Amino acid sequence: MCYSRNMQVKIFGLRGCFFGIANMILVKRMRETLYSALLLQDISFFDNETVGDLTSRLGSDCQQVSRVIGNDLNLILRNAVQGTGALIYLLILSWPLGLCTLIICSTLAAVMLIYGMYQKKAAKLTQEFTASANQVAQEAFSLMRTVRIYGTENLELERYKLWLEKLASISLRQSAAYGFWNLSFNTLYHSTQVIAVLVGGTFILGGHITAEKLTKFILYSEWLIYSTWWVGDNLSSLMQSVGASEKVFQLMDLLPSDQFISKGLKLQRLVGQIEFVNVSFYYPSRAAIPVLQHVNLSVHPGQVVAIVGLSGSGKSTLVNLLLRLYEPTNGQILIDGFPLRELDIKWFRERIGYVGQEPKLFRMDISSNIRYGCTRDISQKDVEWAAKQAYAHDFISSLPNGYETVVDDDLLSGGQKQRIAIARAILRDPAILILDEATSALDAESEHNIKGVLRAIGSDFTTKRTVIVIAHRLSTIQAADRIVVMNGGQIIEMGNHRELLHQDGLYARLTRRQADAVA
CATH class of the missing domain: 3.40.50.300 (P-loop containing nucleotide triphosphate hydrolases)
Structure with missing residues (x-):
């Protein structure tokens, strides 16, 4: 018995080691793939995404996924195998009692799925709010001199606290959902014990089952219930990881910009026309x-062309x-x-x-x-x-x-x-x-x-x-071969410095204003 127990511990230890290695490889590849996908996006993509959000996806979101293989799948697999074995043995001992236990476990599994789906949605919101909070902090730290000069420390703190309050609200609802999940488990767990004692006692009096078998049944039913609970608990963590990584997988699936896919022409020499x-x-x-x-x-x-105009x-x-x-x-x-x-x-x-x-x-x-x-x-x-x-x-x-x-x-x-x-x-x-x-x-x-x-x-x-x-600074471009003057997204004047001054247009006005400012 002791030898069997030692073998079981070694097998579980090896399994944990293999899952840990697989987890390391997964997270490494995820981060490489995500970073590569982001690097190959159009500039317009980065106009719509914040740096804090993207770095949060690379950091905390990918790390959240590491729980899937490193911990959750490992424990789910182990307890699912144990629970299945316990259920089969219970049905062999007494199929009527086994069916009663199976019904209770099925109810527990239904509650578990509902709780898991909620955790998935909550995790997605948590990652979004965390990324927004990180963005606020990153902006404040990178613009700390501006913050200090304008004395807006309290304003930045309030901006950060706003996202923290949203995170706290999500965490509060998650705690309430976890309490409901635990209450459901304890209720169904004790219900199993009561049903096993009442129905089993009736079967003993009727001579359908022995006291020894009933004792074994109660022990294995507890094993089955606890295996179901562990599966549910780790499944909820798995759903959290899935919810947190949903945005990661969306970003990983983005196609590279057409600029990097298409093979264009390579001229023998770039002249510069x-x-x-x-x-x-x-x-x-x-x-x-x-x-x-x-x-x-x-x-x-070979020309030097200057482009000037209002902001x-x-x-x-x-x-x-x-x-x-x-x-x-x-x-x-x-x-x-x-x-x-x-x-x-x-x-x-x-x-x-x-x-x-x-x-x-x-x-x-x-x-x-x-x-x-x-x-x-x-x-x-x-x-x-x-x-x-x-x-x-x-x-x-x-x-x-x-x-x-x-x-x-x-x-x-x-x-x-x-x-x-x-x-x-x-x-x-x-x-x-x-x-x-x-x-x-x-x-x-x-x-x-x-x-x-x-x-x-x-x-x-x-x-x-x-x-x-x-x-x-118009003084820097007076020697240009040609000066292009823009206003409102259009070219309104073109020529060299002398020609534009002679036209007495926008360029001439800007030159006079800068000369007056220097004077």
Whole structure:
């Protein structure tokens, strides 16, 4: 008996070990699959989803699923086998008593299913509310300086408490449902004992069953009831995991963006001829508000074209369409005479350098940030050359670990981050260079130096780059070959600096206003 018990413990231990390994593999693959699916979505997908929600799905939701194989399925399988064996033995001992016990267990199973379905819905709401609470906290922590300056600590606390109260409300109802489940179990459990004693006593008096068999029956019926209870309890946990992971599986089933599925054209060489042909665009979430309307623009290879205009005029949207972060609603964009939609997007982006107004750097060393996304072999000498061109080498060298310094938000100023981003763009040796307010955070001297670098960036190479510059500081783009003035999503003026001043339109007014502001 002792040997049999030891064997049972070893078998259960091995089973638990195997389930634990399977659980580890499952969660690892789930997170990899989910992360891969999210990375391959269109930019519009991330416009509608919050960072806090997505990171919550990757973190707590996937971990919640780990309970399925690591614990719940393990115990459900064990107790289901034990309960089935106990039921078969009860029917062999006395099928009338066995049927009575089976009816009670069936009632318990029905209550268990109702409770499990409720737990599934409650778990889904819990994960949604938790993700929303995480998003509020993430926003407050990332904008802590703004919170501190405006003294809105209590406001942020109230926003967070709102979601915590919703979570508490769900937890309260879950506790009430669990109490109902336990009350049902205890009632049916004691009912089984009463029925077994009353009916069994009658059978003993009638000579249909012996006292020994009745004792065995009571013991095995308790085993069956407790196995049913354990199955129900773990099934409710399983339903919680299913409810929590429902959003995870929906995200995992998302198809990748067409940009990553379709195999486009790869030209022998990107010359840099860009044409916007009757391009219109509106964001899907704001279909009634056009951002661009019938834009026609040609940019010739090697030209420096500046795009200016009031805020909201569509300047950055034009660049986003060129980068194919969005697709035009109407019209098309031609690159060297080929529709942008037909080109291999990865090949095309490898040949573009882009510097945004607020460049984001990764939490890695500065050298890796400058190398980021460059597919050709890069030496440290190349990295330092690019940094020198962007006037970043001196301040990088003055840091404690030089190019090996890990980037931190408090370590670098906005202008320093922009210079690292410019060095990254220069290192790519791009055929098309896009600068979206790329010098906005630079001091006057650095801006003057970098303007010269960007203007003659192709001097060390056999080809000259096509450069598109978006700028609010009109002093930075006066030497551009062509200046495009936008307003209300349309091009209203075009020419060089002198021609636009002579037209005395919007560009001339903006130039005078900035000159007055400086004076």
